Amino acid sequence: MIPWLDYAxxxxxxxxxxxxASRAQLDIVGxxxxxxxxxxxxxxxRDLLLDRxxxxxxxxxxxxxxxxxxxxTFFTAHLFESRLTALVWLDAAALAVAxxxxxxxxxGSGQSVPVVLxxxxxxxxxxxxxxDVVANEVPLLLKQGEIYATAALAGAGAALVAAALTDHPLAxxxxxxxxxxxxxxxxxxxxxxxxxxxxxxxxx
Amino acid sequence: MIPWLDYAxxxxxxxxxxxxASRAQLDIVGxxxxxxxxxxxxxxxRDLLLDRxxxxxxxxxxxxxxxxxxxxTFFTAHLFESRLTALVWLDAAALAVAxxxxxxxxxGSGQSVPVVLxxxxxxxxxxxxxxDVVANEVPLLLKQGEIYATAALAGAGAALVAAALTDHPLAxxxxxxxxxxxxxxxxxxxxxxxxxxxxxxxxx
Amino acid sequence: MIPWLDYAxxxxxxxxxxxxASRAQLDIVGxxxxxxxxxxxxxxxRDLLLDRxxxxxxxxxxxxxxxxxxxxTFFTAHLFESRLTALVWLDAAALAVAxxxxxxxxxGSGQSVPVVLxxxxxxxxxxxxxxDVVANEVPLLLKQGEIYATAALAGAGAALVAAALTDHPLAxxxxxxxxxxxxxxxxxxxxxxxxxxxxxxxxx
Numbered sequence: 001m002i003p004w005l006d007y008a009x010x011x012x013x014x015x016x017x018x019x020x021a022s023r024a025q026l027d028i029v030g031x032x033x034x035x036x037x038x039x040x041x042x043x044x045x046r047d048l049l050l051d052r053x054x055x056x057x058x059x060x061x062x063x064x065x066x067x068x069x070x071x072x073t074f075f076t077a078h079l080f081e082s083r084l085t086a087l088v089w090l091d092a093a094a095l096a097v098a099x100x101x102x103x104x105x106x107x108g109s110g111q112s113v114p115v116v117l118x119x120x121x122x123x124x125x126x127x128x129x130x131x132d133v134v135a136n137e138v139p140l141l142l143k144q145g146e147i148y149a150t151a152a153l154a155g156a157g158a159a160l161v162a163a164a165l166t167d168h169p170l171a172x173x174x175x176x177x178x179x180x181x182x183x184x185x186x187x188x189x190x191x192x193x194x195x196x197x198x199x200x201x202x203x204x
Numbered sequence: 205m206i207p208w209l210d211y212a213x214x215x216x217x218x219x220x221x222x223x224x225a226s227r228a229q230l231d232i233v234g235x236x237x238x239x240x241x242x243x244x245x246x247x248x249x250r251d252l253l254l255d256r257x258x259x260x261x262x263x264x265x266x267x268x269x270x271x272x273x274x275x276x277t278f279f280t281a282h283l284f285e286s287r288l289t290a291l292v293w294l295d296a297a298a299l300a301v302a303x304x305x306x307x308x309x310x311x312g313s314g315q316s317v318p319v320v321l322x323x324x325x326x327x328x329x330x331x332x333x334x335x336d337v338v339a340n341e342v343p344l345l346l347k348q349g350e351i352y353a354t355a356a357l358a359g360a361g362a363a364l365v366a367a368a369l370t371d372h373p374l375a376x377x378x379x380x381x382x383x384x385x386x387x388x389x390x391x392x393x394x395x396x397x398x399x400x401x402x403x404x405x406x407x408x
Numbered sequence: 409m410i411p412w413l414d415y416a417x418x419x420x421x422x423x424x425x426x427x428x429a430s431r432a433q434l435d436i437v438g439x440x441x442x443x444x445x446x447x448x449x450x451x452x453x454r455d456l457l458l459d460r461x462x463x464x465x466x467x468x469x470x471x472x473x474x475x476x477x478x479x480x481t482f483f484t485a486h487l488f489e490s491r492l493t494a495l496v497w498l499d500a501a502a503l504a505v506a507x508x509x510x511x512x513x514x515x516g517s518g519q520s521v522p523v524v525l526x527x528x529x530x531x532x533x534x535x536x537x538x539x540d541v542v543a544n545e546v547p548l549l550l551k552q553g554e555i556y557a558t559a560a561l562a563g564a565g566a567a568l569v570a571a572a573l574t575d576h577p578l579a580x581x582x583x584x585x586x587x588x589x590x591x592x593x594x595x596x597x598x599x600x601x602x603x604x605x606x607x608x609x610x611x612x
Contacts, residue, residue: 024550027602029558033529033549044457049248049258054457060522074605114264121237133337133541134550141237142228142338150233194231197278253452253462318468325441337541345441346432346542354437398435401482 005101005173006043006055007065012094013127014039014066018073019080019087020135028074034131035070036063041127046102046119050109091128091140092188096181099124099152100173103159107172113160120156120176125149145196147187155180209305209377210247210259211269216298217331218243218270222277223284223291224339232278238335239274240267245331250306250323254313292392295332295344300385303328303356304377307363311376317364324360324380329353349400351391359384413509413581414451414463415473420502421535422447422474426481427488427495428543436482442539443478444471449535454510454527458517496596499536499548504589507532507560508581511567515580521568528564528584533557553604555595563588 017038021031040056047054056062080086102123106116125141125148132139141148155176162175186192221242225235244260251258260266284290306327310320329345329352336343345352359380366379390396425446429439448464455462464470488494510531514524533549533556540547549556563584570583594600 022605025552025604025606026550027553027555027558027604029561029602030550030556031605032561033533033557036526048252048456049261051257053459057457057519057523060520063522063526077605111261112264114267115261118240118267125237129338134537134547136546136550138340139338142230142234142340144229145231147231148234149237150231153233153236194233196229196231197226197235197281198229252456253465255461315465316468318471319465322444322471329441333542342544343542346434346438346544348433349435351435352438353441354435357437357440398437400433400435401430401439401485402433 003059005097005104006062009043009094009098009101009123010039010056010062011065011069012090012097013042014069015073016087016091016094016128017131018070019077019083019090020131020137021070022073022077022083023087023137024135028071031070031074032067034135035073036066037134038127038131039066039069041130042098042123042125043101043105043127045126046105046123049122050106050111050119052105052109088140088188089185092181092184095124095128095148095152095184096155096177098127099155099180100159100176103156103176104173107163116160117153117156120159121149121152124152124155124180145193147183147192147194150194151180151183151187154183207263209301209308210266213247213298213302213305213327214243214260214266215269215273216294216301217246218273219277220291220295220298220332221335222274223281223287223294224335224341225274226277226281226287227291227341228339232275235274235278236271238339239277240270241338242331242335243270243273245334246302246327246329247305247309247331249330250309250327253326254310254315254323256309256313292344293389296385296388296392299328299332299352299356299388300359300381302331303359303384304363304380307360307380308377311367320364321357321360324363325353325356328356328359328384349397351387351396351398354398355384355387355391358387411467413505413512414470417451417502417506417509417531418447418464418470419473419477420498420505421450422477423481424495424499424502424536425539426478427485427491427498428539428545429478430481430485430491431495431545432543436479439478439482440475442543443481444474445542446535446539447474447477449538450506450531450533451509451513451535453534454513454531457530458514458519458527460513460517496548497593500589500592500596503532503536503556503560503592504563504585506535507563507588508567508584511564511584512581515571524568525561525564528567529557529560532560532563532588553601555591555600555602558602559588559591559595562591 014035017035103120106119158179159176218239221239307324310323362383363380422443425443511528514527566587567584
């Protein structure tokens with residue numbers, strides 16, 4: 001199950017990185033670079049922290065997926081009506097799948113509950129954060145009033161609850177993907193948000 | 205001793221990360237994310253480089269400390285007259301403690317003198333640097349004419365001198381904290397600085 | 409051979425980091441910090457990913473090289489007519505040597521062809537990318553229409569072709585350095601470039 005989650009999150013995150021490259025008007029190798037950075041960033045940090053073999057070194061298929069996603073985007077990105085909208089929604093899907101992959105890997109390593117939650121959030125968010133910092137855009141993670149890290153944390157929590165309730169091997173990942181994507185999509189489509197910090201009370 | 209240094213630097217750096225989150229007006233999970241990134245960034249890189257088990261995976265108490273610091277700041281940050289001043293001074297305290305923690309860990313791993321110095325500087329500076337890059341503020345480390353990396357390096361050196369002069373187990377850390385904080389505080393309070401590079405001689 | 413490639417790339421990348429520090433008007437410890445970050449960034453990530461002992465921890469000579477390069481630059485940078493031109497050309501040389509070092513290390517670890525290519529690109533580009541992100545300059549890697557990551561990838565490929573054609577131990581590194589530097593220099597001197605992505609066709 002974990003390899004498929006990693007494949008899916010790599011593919012979708014690679015598309016978002018390539019779309020960011022199209023916004024920066026890079027050449028095709030720049031597309032591959034930014035797609036790769038985004039696609040493997042979170043999972044690579046997860047594997048370094050857990051002292052596992054880095055997933056794309058163990059299985060370079062992931063590099064092939066990035067190559068295809070970057071090339072495809074280079075030649076078809078102009079077909080999207082809004083590349084930013086496409087980027088943001090694909091990013092939501094990739095976030096959901098990557099959180100599930102991070103939780104599964106950490107549970108497979110026998111980590112404690114807080115470490116599993118953190119690995120879910122790291123695997124989900126670090127790739128997109130790196131993409132935004134390198135491409136010099138405001139990180140989606142830090143857009144004021146949007147649900148992003150919250151969705152990742154809630155999804156990781158849902159995976160743990162589902163795993164405690166049932167033994168079905170897909171339950172944890174399915175619950176994680178559903179909760180993470182629903183919260184993030186609700187934020188994008190309906191403006192759901194948590195209260196943000198304000199330095200003074202809002203005017204009456 | 206090392207666990208206590210790590211606890212202290214995590215707590216104080218977490219406060220600075222949460223204050224940066226308040227300046228970016230994030231929600232409470234954003235506070236936790238930025239607090240966590242700042243609190244464990246330097247020590248995590250140190251442990252990866254030295255091939256030790258990452259300290260907060262070995263002991264998730266650190267994650268609880270971050271949770272408390274972020275929540276506390278979310279509800280009380282408006283009480284500070286200037287959140288930027290609070291951030292900068294807390295950052296000075298965290299820097300001092302984190303350099304000591306980095307030096308202690310590197311000495312415990314039997315590293316050579318130059319590597320011990322570098323580990324002190326990395327553990328002290330990387331968390332705050334990441335906070336500033338992600339929150340899109342000018343890194344404190346690079347503020348022109350301020351003593352920052354210099355304070356970390358001098359503190360790490362002081363730890364080695366103290367360790368050579370006495371066997372008392374607290375001497376190295378105490379010397380490191382005192383020297384690092386004194387230099388950084390002197391720079392903040394009295395404008396102490398090293399000469400900076402100028403591309404041409406100052407006008408007469 | 410690998411140690412000499414690492415020494416050379418550390419020395420030249422350290423000069424570029426110190427030149428970036430001169431543009432930000434930092435003090436001498438800031439020069440050392442930015443020089444060090446740039447000089448060891450790529451190789452450190454390579455070693456962490458390949459689970460090797462980090463090269464400058466195994467051999468702190470590298471830290472001495474950084475110290476000398478930063479100090480030298482601090483006192484002589486004003487002699488350059490254009491520090492930006494010097495930075496960009498030294499960066500091209502460092503890129504070429506670092507890609508060769510990355511390819512050699514990955515081949516020495518018995519990695520697959522795609523992983524060797526990626527390690528070459530990572531070792532070559534990550535130090536300079538970090539320098540530019542931290543110093544808040546537009547990353548050379550992302551300058552629109554310039555050949556950068558492309559040169560690194562082509563150089564890594566040339567190393568593999570050379571290694572397949574001959575057993576001479578220097579052939580792969582020589583081919584890699586020549587191809588990488590030639591492409592990057594051609595882009596700088598003659599404006600060579602790959603077609604970049606455009607969201608709409610250029611006007612007639």
